[in-house]
Amino acid sequence: MKDFWEERYSEQDFAYGTRPNDFLASCKELIPSPCRALAIADGEGRNGVWLAQQGCDVTTVDYSQAGVEKAKALAGEQGVSINAVCADLAEWEWPENTFDLVVSIFAHFPPDLRRQVHRNILKTLKPGGTLILEAYHPSQLEYKTGGPPVAEMMYSVETLKADFDGAEIVKLEDRVAEVNEGKYHFGQGAVTRLILRKPS
Numbered sequence: 705m706k707d708f709w710e711e712r713y714s715e716q717d718f719a720y721g722t723r724p725n726d727f728l729a730s731c732k733e734l735i736p737s738p739c740r741a742l743a744i745a746d747g748e749g750r751n752g753v754w755l756a757q758q759g760c761d762v763t764t765v766d767y768s769q770a771g772v773e774k775a776k777a778l779a780g781e782q783g784v785s786i787n788a789v790c791a792d793l794a795e796w797e798w799p800e801n802t803f804d805l806v807v808s809i810f811a812h813f814p815p816d817l818r819r820q821v822h823r824n825i826l827k828t829l830k831p832g833g834t835l836i837l838e839a840y841h842p843s844q845l846e847y848k849t850g851g852p853p854v855a856e857m858m859y860s861v862e863t864l865k866a867d868f869d870g871a872e873i874v875k876l877e878d879r880v881a882e883v884n885e886g887k888y889h890f891g892q893g894a895v896t897r898l899i900l901r902k903p904s
């Protein structure tokens with residue numbers, strides 16, 4: 705799978721564009737100040753760079769070296785700095801109680817790794833910290849406008865409720881939305897959106 709992403713990000717264009725994800729941008733008022741933010745599976749950095757533009761101290765993690773290089777270049781072009789880490793989230797040492805905000809945008813993993821990553825998100829958030837997540841829902845397979853090719857890598861309200869049991873759910877919904885981001889997310893799709901707070 706890693707090779708797939710290396711190849712995709714070796715293209716000249718930004719696969720999902722350079723603008724932030726619409727759902728994330730709509731949550732701007734949830735970003736505290738100051739804010740230490742983590743963007744997981746951040747790809748070519750569009751969301752991490754946007755968070756830095758909002759004044760956050762940003763760490764991004766992705767296992768694609770090509771993605772991380774493009775993220776650093778994008779940050780440089782936009783005149784901000786991010787700590788872009790190239791690492792596999794299955795092995796990364798998640799620091800405990802560290803981030804005010806974690807952002808997970810179209811970060812799709814197989815079920816075991818998904819559960820592991822989601823447990824680690826709760827671990828790495830500070831008490832009272834916020835997670836903003838958008839992912840494709842299994843019914844996205846009918847829309848064919850982007851996302852993983854298999855339902856087991858997509859998320860629903862039920863999956864996320866179980867993964868984040870014990871957290872304070874601020875918003876959790878399955879919905880149909882327009883997702884137009886670069887050439888690989890191109891039109892109406894089925895997504896699941898989550899905003900949660902780690903209990904204080």
Ligand SMILES: C[S@@+](CC[C@H](N)C(=O)[O-])C[C@H]1O[C@@H](n2cnc3c(N)ncnc32)[C@H](O)[C@@H]1O
Pocket residue numbers: 709720725744745746747748749750751765766767768771791792793794808809810811812813
């Ligand atoms: C659909 S892309 C989304 C990229 C970015 N979040 C965005 O919205 O533009 C999925 C990303 O997950 C990353 N990824 C998948 N599995 C990973 C893992 N185990 N560790 C780190 N990154 C991973 C890929 O390299 C890819 O950049």
